[in-house]
Amino acid sequence: MMKKIKRTALVVGAGPGGSTAAYYLAKLGVDVLFVDKETWPRDKICGGVYVPALYPMLKEMGCYDEMMKYQACSITDFRLIDRDEDYVDMKTEPAMIATRRFTDDQIRRAAIRMGADFMENYEATSLIMRKGVVKGVHGLYHNTEMDIEADVTIIANGSHSELTRQLGLFPDPSDLTVYAFRAYVDGVEGLAPNMAEEYYVPKGLKGWSPICTTWLNPHYGGKQAVLGLTINEDALRDSGLSAMEFYEFWRDNTKFGQERLKNATLIDKFRGWRLPGCRQLGKSVVPGAIAIGDAVGASECAFDYGIPSAMTGGMIAANVIAGCAAKDDFSYDELNAYQKMAEEALNPSLGFNALFRDELLNKEDVMKDFFKFVKAQPGYPNVMFGDTAAKYMMEVLKLDLGGNKSNQ
Ligand SMILES: Cc1cc2nc3c(=O)[nH]c(=O)nc-3n(C[C@H](O)[C@H](O)[C@H](O)COP(=O)(O)OP(=O)(O)OC[C@H]3O[C@@H](n4cnc5c(N)ncnc54)[C@H](O)[C@@H]3O)c2cc1C
CATH class of the missing domain: 3.50.50.60 (FAD/NAD(P)-binding domain)
Structure with missing residues (x-):
């Protein structure tokens, strides 16, 4: 019964x-x-970042x-890398990764x-x-x-x-939905222990829209890392590539991919998850x-x-x-x-995230201009991501942020 x-x-x-x-x-x-x-x-397939909020x-x-005791690391620095592999560094409130x-x-x-x-x-x-x-x-x-x-x-x-x-x-x-994949990797080179790196669509991939990112979050002193790959659903369909092929392209054809992963091995399988935002x-x-x-x-x-x-x-x-x-x-x-x-x-x-994505990350020229803006800030690279992004969106892009604000 x-x-x-x-x-x-x-x-x-x-x-x-x-x-x-x-x-x-x-x-x-x-x-x-x-x-x-x-x-x-x-x-659960995830980068495991817990923001301080x-x-x-x-x-x-x-x-x-x-x-806190068993966290893999604490992230205080954040590197954004654009399609030409130019990058900018910023600070975040310390976020826990576990x-x-x-x-x-x-x-x-x-x-x-x-x-x-x-x-x-x-x-x-x-x-x-x-x-x-x-x-x-x-x-x-x-x-x-x-x-x-x-x-x-x-x-x-x-x-x-x-x-x-x-x-x-x-x-x-579908424009806000990503296929997100994650694997743990060992033997990563050159990744600072407290820095998350986020790479955007590498040049040379036809048909890829922005918001294809690859990111590395360091674990245990930077040698091990969470390697993530998020690919916009429309872009994945247009490209004719599999997610694994995108990852391999990034690893083998970009400066950062080659440098970070030349001696790396996957600790577990790349596993994916469909994530609507x-x-x-x-x-x-x-x-x-x-x-x-x-x-x-x-x-x-x-x-x-x-x-x-x-x-x-x-x-x-x-x-x-x-x-x-x-x-x-x-x-x-x-x-x-x-x-x-x-x-x-x-x-x-x-x-806030939607504005940042739609008005900045999705626009190649704007992202470049944002990099210049960040580097020109007094004290760079010790500038906070949330404040600096908000300042750029208000002062340069003239956006009304209303009550929107970053939680990073
Ligand atoms: C690759 C990747 C990286 C990410 N990185 C981050 C990050 O670094 N930081 C961050 O904040 N977010 C990140 N996210 C998003 C984050 O993982 C999710 O937003 C978060 O897990 C949502 O929590 P939830 O409780 O809603 O669902 P989930 O964490 O998915 O939990 C749902 C639970 O429901 C159970 N369940 C499912 N179906 C059933 C059913 N029919 N009956 C009973 N139980 C069921 C599942 O087993 C699971 O335990 C990432 C996502 C991906 C895919």
Whole structure:
């Protein structure tokens, strides 16, 4: 016989978004079960950069010290390299780099410590819908059918979410969607231990649009690194190349590729993930459910950072749901308070990244002019990325940044 469970709040996905939601729900006294299809700890294809804006939340959850202790490195410097392999260096607030196998597990454990119930190996396969309201999920637990019913469901199952697709919440803007690949490499040459390098489309590749980046983040003193490759979906289709061919082209035909990787070996396989980004947070609430993080494409579209949106979204969703639980009112109007609160919290950095991408990174001449501007700043290269980029966009490009600002 099929098993059934009924809870107040169900969170699908125990990535940073889902585990953060579960943590705060438990902290606020809401009965919560969070589930994940994987056996934990699990890996996630990611660069593993945690921007400092996340530190207060990590501290509150009791994860910060452990993550700092075992982080692979701290990034304080950032090099942008253009299509001609000219580059500019800037500073960022120190960002933590750590493997997602480790960090996601820390956040998941924090939620369990706080009192959230967790079930691994549970794969949600579709939503339980009644009269247009989400009432939980149908799923498989160790390949046996099991339904979980809930007053409210947080959908946090990442960028392959079939649940947000079912609801029409999954955005698919091909100009903002990248194929993102990652491998760990050993024997990298010349990469400073505290510097992330980000390379844009190398010259010589026909048909590639901007926002094809290759990046290296150093681990353990710079010899080992996270090697990433993000390629715009349209560009990948136009090029006729595979992602691996793009990587090999970059490695064999660019100065930086040759220099950094001439003696390097891949520690693990290059593995990829389709990642939609956005310029502003899209519709995230339907009757009975709130969707957060990659499940609604909430990644920043210039640097593909998505952990901040996922965790902040999780925290806000938990607060809204705790308010609903206190009134025993899980109506759409009550849940929809999430939309405005999340937009206020997330849109400034999503918007900043979108402007930076659309008006600067995507325009070869503008990017060159930006490099000149940065190098002319007093104290260069000790200039902060966020402030300098904002200054350039306002003073030179005459853009109205409104409330948009960098979180780096
Ligand atoms: C190559 C690459 C590099 C990146 N680098 C960075 C970076 O350096 N910094 C940064 O901030 N962001 C980065 N990102 C983005 C970041 O990884 C995501 O935005 C972030 O993981 C989103 O968190 P999430 O909780 O929404 O989803 P996820 O982390 O994807 O977690 C979703 C969870 O749901 C589970 N799940 C999926 N389907 C189901 C189901 N049907 N039933 C039950 N469970 C399910 C999965 O097992 C997973 O544990 C990168 C992304 C890529 C692809």
